Amino acid sequence: MYDYEKLGVFYLGRGYDMSSGQTAPEPVLYDAKDLTTHAVIVGMTGSGKTGLGITLLEEAAIDNIPAIVIDPKGDLGNLMLTFPNLQPADFAPWIEPADALRQGQTVDECAAQRATQWKAGLAEWDQPVDRIARLRAAAEVAIYTPGSDAGRQLTVLKSLDAPPQAIRDSSDALRERTSTTVSGLLTLLGIDADPLRSREHILLSNILEQAWKAGRNLDLPQLIREIQSPPFTQIGVMDLESIMPVADRRQLAMTVNNVLASPAFASWTQGERLDIQKLLYTSEGRPRLAIISVAHLSDQERMFFITILLNEFLTWMRSQPGTSSLRALLYMDEVFGYLPPTANPPSKLPLLTLLKQARAFGVGLILATQNPVDLDYKALSNAGTWFLGRLQTERDKARMLDGLEGASATAGVAFDRKRIETILSGLKNRVFLMNNVHEDEPIVFQTRWALSYLRGPLTREQIRSLMEKQKPVATAPATAATPTATSSSPGGTTESAAAPPILPSEIRQRHIPVARNVSRTAGIVYRPAVLGLGRAHYVDSKLGVDVWEDVARLVVLHGDSVAKDPWDDSEAVAVKSLQNDDPAADARYAPLPSECQRATSYKNWTSTFKAYLYRAVTLPLNYCPQLDVYAEPGTSVGDFRAKLVHAARERRDLEIEKLKKKNEPAIARLKEKARKAQQKVEVEQQQANSATMSAAMTFGSSVLGALFGRKKLSAANAGRATTSFRAATRAADQRGDIKRAEANKQAVEEDLTQQEEDFAAQIDQLKESFTEDQLTVETSAVKPRKSDLMIDEVTLVWLPFAVSANGTLTPAFDSELLQS
Incomplete structure (x- = not known):
């Protein structure tokens, strides 16, 4: 069995002989790094x-x-149907009763047959059954269903948030992001808009661009308001009313509002935020295959969502450092309609941008389609690897050959059009022509047996069944760390609730907003807390750290008094969640300790807060000793582990390249010696054959001379006999030369085998030293610089709590407020 697992390559199948219809014994291995130049898979149904x-x-x-x-x-x-035990019971839930009936079997009989078939298929393709378990352990597989709760839901409302500063600073990148976002939104609205001529497109683009340049986030409700009353009165050199009067703007706002108010759109507002890093990696840093299933969406909804997804992917990609190793894949099945040769749908620009720029970031695209006419020619020329299966028409073959020729010319690789055309005409099922610009010539191969059970398209109910255990558990409005008040009077209202206290003007107050999921009819009671806001400066030249960080601590008050230094009982607070709001109508207030009613108390707490920050606050940094890599401040352990996985792959690839450069000259010299040794054996064999023939002819001549010449042995006959003896001696010497040449050839081949085995062992050792299991994460802490500690404010905060029917108080503020 070929040990394909330890070479850092993809095992795709085996070479295929078109004339005999047989597969070769050696596997077809594909270097993962080649996918950074992207791949196209083309083949009919x-x-x-x-x-x-x-x-x-x-x-x-x-x-x-x-x-x-x-x-x-x-x-x-x-990809979720992986069964490490390959038992019939694993397959049974995924067998269609109608399919079993057509084969004259029960579901259980059909499941048993599938189990046997998969075991035999894996064995035939030299894949141990435990490879399925290895696949499941290596990465999580999850199905996301935007606009449906069958799988994990994704909300797109956050997609109108301002992009990162790097994109806002680049006019081209911001314009590209704005144009594609607006095009996708208008597609959802059923408006086929030309970015240069459509009034709707121009208006929305200006609204988004102005908001994003200012770093201001938008959501659909805010967008509706700004469509009616834009924050500008002129577009270009013309006034707003001339380009799009108020009546037309109102009509556009109504269209957006109708989509937002539609019950069908409600599912788009629920679920996880569309975060590419979280799609690619779990919270623990484990790689993920995130399958975005859009089969249930309409064409307009698909275009809208895929455009937004591609924009988010572009943004994430540009935030990554450059690399030559493969960092992540973007796979798109059935790309028809998203990258056409003539039209310009919203998805086309981000796809073309990814094809042109992704290589520098170690991102590979794989685009699959039934017909090459579905793809833009520019896209075809950007693909370094082509996997070509059976094609339907001669037009498809001609289109494919044109694209291959263009890609080969771009890469500076020779292209034999006639030979490739002949191969394409004879391909069978599961047989593909792979043209890789990184290899010397195309190869034909048959794909290996899949580890996953290929049962066909999954229904929404089947997706729901598969994803039931993976769906995130809904969280309460606040964390468990937040105390709740249970004291209530017999009358059903909190006995401590009263009117707001009258405080000196020097005491600043904040009211934390009531969460959106709290009923507007609920009674609200505000409970007091002391909030400290400041900034800490962390500096460590050895670690390359120079970071300012906002810090916020909240002391929730429970009793009638407050300690002189209350900060040891404080909790970390998310600064971004500390919006100030007007108090809720008819709200009541819990009693306020007397210390909180004196302005001097806040001055004292300011002093003790600064001492507390220096004493207790640190900047935790994750560190991997094996790679000598520190995480950036604020990076979670999971995100850091995800970074380490790629860093280890980069280091492994780099060390393998060094080994190749070190070993390849010696291997090449030994191969040349082996070739010459083989050539020497062939020469000696030819000389031996010639000498043997010459000796036989000389001996025959002398014998014939003696038999048919004079009756007495003449001097000439004696000379011929002597020559015959000498020829026989030379023939014997030549046979000895053959043995010596063969011995030399065998010695050279043994040296070559040993060199190759040593090289493979070194690569294996390298890979083992850079596996995820070998990487540990340690934590070091950087203390703030005392002289740079800054206290912005220490203030009184009112936290809203909802009053239940029996008088119990439960937190009514956003759960993201408390970081712990």
Whole structure:
């Protein structure tokens, strides 16, 4: 069995002989780094295109490479159907009764047959059954269903948030992001808008661009308000009313509002935020195959969501450091309509941008389609690897050959059009032509047996069943660390609730907003807390740290008095969640300790707060000793582990390249010696054959001369006999030369084998030293610089609590307020 697992490559299948229809014994291995120049899979229905795509994704997962998988048909959810034990009971829930009936079997009989089939298939392709368990352990697989609660939901409302500063600082990047976002939104609204001519597109683009330049986030309700009353009165050199009068703006706002108010759109507002880092990695830093299933969406909804997803992916990609190793994959099945050769749908620009720029960031795109005419020619020329299966028409073949020729010319690689055309005409199911610009010539191969059970498209109910255990548990409005008041009077109201206290003007007050999910009819009671806001400066030249960080601590008050130094009982607070709000109507207030009613108390607490920060606050930094890498401040352990996985892969690839450069000259010299040794054996064999023939002819001549010449042995006959003896001696010497040449050849081949084995062992050792299991994460703490500690304010805060029917108080503020 070939040990393909330890080489940092993808096992795709085996070479295929077109003339005999047989596979070769050696595996076809594909260097993962080649995917940074992207790949295209083309093949008609039934060609095995989906199976090849799943094979690539399985290999990526085993190599700890995460992927976002856009699945318009529902086939790629099969990646979740991995059964390490390969028992019939594992297959039974996924057998269609109608399919079993057509085969004259019960569901259980069909499941048993599938189990046997999968065991045999894996064995035939030299894959141990435990490889399935390795796949499951290497990466999480999750199905996301935007606009549906079948899988994990994704909300898109945050997609109108201002992009990162790096994009806002680049006029081209900001313009590109604005244009594609607006195009996607208008597609959802059913408006086919030209970015240069459409009034709707121009208006929305100006609204978004102005808000984003200022770093201001938008949501759909705010967008509706700004459509009616834009924060500008002129577009270009013309006034707003001339370009789009108020009546037309009102009509556009109504259209957006109708979408927002539609019950069908409610599911788009729920679920996890569309965060690419969190899609690619779990909270523990484990790689993930995030399958975005959009089969249930309409064409307009698909275009809207995929455009937003691609924009978010671009933003994430540009925030990553450059690398030559494969960092992540973006796989898109059935790309028809999203990257057409002539039209310009909203998805086209971000896809073309990714194809042009992603390589520098170690991101690979894999685009699959049934027909090459579905793809823009520029996109085809940007793909370094082509996987070509059976094609439907001669037009498809011609289009494919044109694209291959262009890609080869771009890469400076020779292209044999006639030979490739002949191969394309004879491809069978699961047989593909792979043209990789990083290799010397194209190869034909048959795909290996999939580790996942390929049962076909999954229904929404099947997705729901698979994802039931993975769906996030809904959280309460506040964390468990927040105390609740249970004291109530017999009358059902909190006995401590009263009117707001009258305080000196020097005492600043904040009212934390009531969370949106709290009923507007609920009674609100405010409880007091002391809030300290400041800034800490962390400096460590050895670690390259120079960071200012906002700090906020909240002391929730429970009794009738407050300690002189209350900060040891404080809790960390999310600064971004500390908006100040007007108090709720008819709200009541819990009693306020007397210390909180004196302005001098806040001055004293300011002094003790500064001492507390120096004493208790540190900047935790995660550190990996094996790679000597520190995390950036604020990076979670999970995100740092995700970074380490890629850093280890980069280091592994770099060390392997060094080993190759070190070993390849010696291996090349030994191969040349082996070639010459083989050549020497062939020369000696030819000389020996010639000498043997010459000796035989000389001996024959002397014998014939003696038999048919004179009756007495003449001097000439004696000379011929002597010559014959000498020829026989030379022939014997030549045979000795053959043995010596063969011995030399064998010695050289043994040296070559030993060199290659040593090289493979060194690579294996390298890979083992950079596995995730070998990487540990330690934590070091950087103290703030005492002289730079700054206290912004120490103030009184009122926390809202909702009053239940029996008088119990429960937190009514956002759960994100408390960081702990």
